[in-house]
Amino acid sequence: MCANTVDLWYYISTMLCFCSQARRWCAAGALFVLLALVAAPPVSAHVGDAGPVQTIVMDASPYELAVTMTIPPALPGPLLVDIVPDGEPLPETFEVRLTRYGSPFPEKPAALLTLGSALSVTTRLDIDAPGDWEVEIIARGAPGEGIMRIPVTVFQPPLPPTTIPLAVALGVLVISLLAGAAVGAGGRHARPGFAGALRLLNYAAFASAVASAVLAWLQFTPLQAETTPAVPTYSGGAPHVNLLLSTEPQTPDAGAPLVMTLDLRDGATGLPADDLSPHHDALLHLAVIDDSGRFFAHLHPARIAPGLYAVTFTPDRPGNYTAYAELMRHGGSLQVIAGRFAVGGQVQIDTAPTPAPGLGVRSIGDLTVEVRAQPTPLRSGQLTTLSVIVSDVNGPVRDLEPWLGMGGHLMMRHVSDALFSHIHAAAPIAVPGSTLRYGPELRFVHNFPRPGVYQAWFQFRRAGEVVTVPVTLEVGSTK
């Protein structure tokens, strides 16, 4: 059978050798495949630990922007940057710059974008090599200027082990075809010496073609179902992070905006902790709550330098505040670091909803929200499902939008113990661009570790607006 196959190949290749047009196409095709395999190395690059498409939400005060980065499939290639203002106020223009991590940004922006009446702006930034990069976005508008700098790491995975043998096999195939064409040209294949050489070349071409086919099959067939992480992880986990919290002005007043700066430091070396992985569409989630629980803000400070984050907000009442920074280091797990600060001045007019005690129905804007729990009464040490059921004048709503990748968020703290929880709704996670909608019920499962009074804030988004439902819950002792 083998001899028949070889004779068949000999026949085909001889026919090809007689046809100069086919010969050229054959060689050109093989060369094209060879170049395609070698010239465009694939990249599995991404922002942090997530996939090649990653959305990061940051409060580049006074603007909240959701930036979706799409890593190019191969290098060199364009990094797609899509910027969506996430609510009012809207910026008018954007400057986008790209630099290698640790290098100054160029003076001239890579892109100047105008929002106009569009919902988003998109640009492409040329990435020519793997490694660490930073994207700077400066948003400008009537309320002022906001800045964010997002780190992007582009990885180029090692070539599959079959790549080099495949390239060699294809090279042998091309050379043997070209040499066969040269030997057989002008009818020389009929001469005894040339005929033998031609036969040998055809054997080589056949063998390399078979090898190429096998290696190409191996190259493009995944050997295992689960892919290994593209980003190497610390075997022992990353050290903890120290939070250095400061405000400007140093003694802020109620009703006046303050700039909060969060300086994150590695707990071991003291160097900037600049390896945060995005989790739920943000590098840093910050909950700012005053001691009474009447002021609550869920913010996403913008990264402005390695390990340095800043956000502007306006506390509405004097008193002592706690800022809970929720972050995840690359290769580590989530951690919450708290910092305290004080606000002076007088109580401002309160437009925020008053935390309503207990379960039951309450009105939030034009929505009616019922808070339920199962089982009741609430007790510590038992798994409890807390639910919000949302309706409007037309009845139950089913158009709650994903916010930070989830159907809903619940932040909760014990009024006297150092307990802070961030719980996500038991619902599918939304990927960027998802049309997934939730409602009318969002369920959160939690085990209250201690009895006592808890302040809770349910959050979800509808029609682009984040709705916060503050609730005070009294939790009894374990039965």
Place this chain on the structure above:
Amino acid sequence: MQTLSYNVTLTLEERRVGEHPAIITIERREGAQPGPIESVSIVPMMRQHGMASPEVVAQPLPDGRYRAEGLLLSMDGDWQIEVYIDRSDAREIATFQVRVWP
């Protein structure tokens, strides 16, 4: 999966995203003398994303197994499913790691 007193088997009708029934088989381990089981419940947890699904109380079947209806696996990925076996004197927990597909 073994607990102190039982060999516990968890069977999911589908290891895909959605609400599915689960069958729990509980066999007493050799030498163990636990009291009667009062209730069996099941809780899926997606620890990676900080969420758990509501607890489902399983109902006993005539053949001695238990069936939990509407076990919510809201996303694909690695879930930790805990089976709580409650007696009047103690709770025993069997923990299963389950990969769920889209």
